[in-house]
Amino acid sequence: MKAEFTAIVKRDGDWWLGWVEEIPGANAQEKTKEELLLSLREAVKDILELRCQEARDQAENDFEEIPIAI
Template identity: 80%
Template sequence: MKAEFTAIVKKDGDWWLGWVEEIPGANAQEKTKEELLVSLKDAVIDILELRAEESRRLAERDFEEVPLAI
């Protein structure tokens, strides 16, 4: 599955700062824009994996995972 998100990025002095609009907590700061985009992608992946694990844990048992295409 492929998903698209929106990264807000800006240069602040010697640093590039950024966050992902759709994923609270997905933010980073790096020395280059390229490094920032990699860090933001990693942050999104980590947050989504953690949320998926938590959702499955909270469901406990007898649940079904159904893919949603948006």
């Protein structure tokens, strides 16, 4: 499954700053725009993986996973 998110990026002096507006906590600061976008992608992946694991842990056992599209 492929999902798209929106990165908000800006240059601040020697640094590039960025946030992913749909994922709270997905933010980064890097020296180049390219490095920033890579860091933001990794942040989103890490946060989503953590939230998936938390959801499975809360469900404990005997649950079903069903993909939904928005």
